[in-house]
Amino acid sequence: MNRLLRVLLGMVCVFSVGLTQAAPKPGAMAPDFTATDTQGNTVTLSRLQGQYVVLEWTNHLCPFVQKHYGSGNMQALQKTYTDKGYHWYSIVSSAPGKQGNIDAAKANELTTSRGAAPSGVILDPSGAIGKLYDARTTPHMFIIDPSGKLVYMGGIDSIPSADKADLAAATNYVKAAFTELEAGKPVSTPVSAPYGCSVKY
Amino acid sequence: MSLLLTLLWPLTALAAPVQARHVVVDLLTETSTVTAGEPLWVLLTFAPEPHWHTYWKNPGDSGLAPKLNWQLPPGWQAREPLFPTPAAIPYGKQINYGYEGESGLLVELVPPLVMQEENVALTLDARWLVCADACVPGQAEFKLELPVTRFAAPNPRHKSRFAQARFSLPLKSDIAGTYRVQGEQIVVDLPARTLPRSVSRVFIAPGQIAEAELAPDLTFKEDRLLIRLNRHSYFSKAPPQIEVVLELAGQGWSVPARLQPQGESQ
Numbered sequence: 001m002n003r004l005l006r007v008l009l010g011m012v013c014v015f016s017v018g019l020t021q022a023a024p025k026p027g028a029m030a031p032d033f034t035a036t037d038t039q040g041n042t043v044t045l046s047r048l049q050g051q052y053v054v055l056e057w058t059n060h061l062c063p064f065v066q067k068h069y070g071s072g073n074m075q076a077l078q079k080t081y082t083d084k085g086y087h088w089y090s091i092v093s094s095a096p097g098k099q100g101n102i103d104a105a106k107a108n109e110l111t112t113s114r115g116a117a118p119s120g121v122i123l124d125p126s127g128a129i130g131k132l133y134d135a136r137t138t139p140h141m142f143i144i145d146p147s148g149k150l151v152y153m154g155g156i157d158s159i160p161s162a163d164k165a166d167l168a169a170a171t172n173y174v175k176a177a178f179t180e181l182e183a184g185k186p187v188s189t190p191v192s193a194p195y196g197c198s199v200k201y
Numbered sequence: 202m203s204l205l206l207t208l209l210w211p212l213t214a215l216a217a218p219v220q221a222r223h224v225v226v227d228l229l230t231e232t233s234t235v236t237a238g239e240p241l242w243v244l245l246t247f248a249p250e251p252h253w254h255t256y257w258k259n260p261g262d263s264g265l266a267p268k269l270n271w272q273l274p275p276g277w278q279a280r281e282p283l284f285p286t287p288a289a290i291p292y293g294k295q296i297n298y299g300y301e302g303e304s305g306l307l308v309e310l311v312p313p314l315v316m317q318e319e320n321v322a323l324t325l326d327a328r329w330l331v332c333a334d335a336c337v338p339g340q341a342e343f344k345l346e347l348p349v350t351r352f353a354a355p356n357p358r359h360k361s362r363f364a365q366a367r368f369s370l371p372l373k374s375d376i377a378g379t380y381r382v383q384g385e386q387i388v389v390d391l392p393a394r395t396l397p398r399s400v401s402r403v404f405i406a407p408g409q410i411a412e413a414e415l416a417p418d419l420t421f422k423e424d425r426l427l428i429r430l431n432r433h434s435y436f437s438k439a440p441p442q443i444e445v446v447l448e449l450a451g452q453g454w455s456v457p458a459r460l461q462p463q464g465e466s467q
Contacts, residue, residue, distance in 0.1 A: 023434065063330075063337065136262050136295060137262075137263045160265055162330060163328065163338070190437075191435050193435055195263075195265065196263060198262060198264070199295075200334070
């Protein structure tokens with residue numbers, strides 16, 4: 001009886017691990033997805049292995065996003081890392097009719113007008129990719145290493161606010177993570193509080 | 202001129218409400234004068250438009266708690282704001298903690314034991330986020346100028362607002378519990394003797410400890426209450442103490458729970 005119970009419990013554990021594996025976790029493989037970016041290119045995360053990938057959840061009407069774009073902070077990060085050959089995808093998971101929901105033309109116009117420099121913008125109106133990553137806020141940042149493992153997830157920096165004046169004193173976690181990764185060190189802050197507007201699923 | 206100034210006193214002591222986008226924000230003082238060594242209570246009120254909300258100290262899955270930055274004369278101290286018992290505000294699958302109606306943050310300002318000056322100037326820079334589907338950040342500066350008197354003069358106009366604000370705070374119980382991180386769970390263990398036998402909501406502060414849940418797993422066992430919550434996906438470090446706010450029919454109870462050292466028996 002005891003043995004049967006243990007076997008059953010074991011099965012339950014395996015099953016629940018199987019379920020929780022889907023949720024993103026630093027050190028685990030990043031959930032794979034295939035999408036088409038706003039330039040019409042097919043993006044499959046697992047095919048980007050061999051290089052770092054940044055995923056940035058965004059909504060151009062969210063004041064927290066506006067803090068990081070209005071100050072040029074986000075564009076500067078995008079430029080720094082795409083210049084190194086890293087991949088950077090901005091993802092919009094706003095559902096149709098919800099704040100921030102845009103079409104490809106609008107997304108491309110925003111990239112141009114804001115001087116943004118991502119590798120591509122992915123529209124996710126069904127929220128499938130957002131839910132795969134349990135993206136909660138805009139912005140919400142994820143870094144995936146060349147082996148496909150998630151090495152950072154969380155906020156863009158250490159001061160949750162919508163105020164540009166806080167940028168100078170904040171620790172930018174994306175920058176901090178890359179500084180450590182490029183020096184061959186593990187990321188010392190692999191998880192931080194994502195802050196911002198809710199993702200408009 | 203001096204008569205005019207005298208007439209203006211009550212006006213400057215009552216900073217005017219600020220009509221910001223989607224919310225009216227005001228700063229009230231419990232007394233209209235201030236006395237050396239006696240705490241001065243102030244109330245920062247938020248009255249959002251219908252369906253808009255402001256946030257608790259742990260805003261939940263998104264949002265932002267108000268930030269208060271005081272500029273006070275030397276020797277003064279501002280304590281941390283006291284937040285009313287929050288409500289759970291669902292947005293799709295996400296849950297925020299905050300206030301859909303009017304709410305007020307009580308703040309205790311502690312003056313020095315000796316004050317030579319006739320008047321004091323207190324300045325608050327308040328920042329907040331107010332959200333419905335969309336979010337709008339706001340900011341206002343409140344300047345209070347209060348005469349220093351031997352006995353603080355009550356402010357009858359604000360009496361009911363302060364009473365309401367105090368009533369909205371979670372009751373502080375004299376009990377303390379513990380919590381532990383158990384795998385993917387946060388287990389809170391409280392002595393339940395002075396707590397209600399049924400609880401509709403559990404709020405944990407700070408954020409990033411436990412996932413927001415509308416129906417937490419509660420077990421009353423003899424005179425203890427065990428609360429099992431999912432560890433937050435963005436949990437990184439267990440603080441020495443957390444605040445557990447239990448809510449039943451709008452009434453909150455606040456209980457501190459200290460981290461149970463590993464290996465310590467229950």
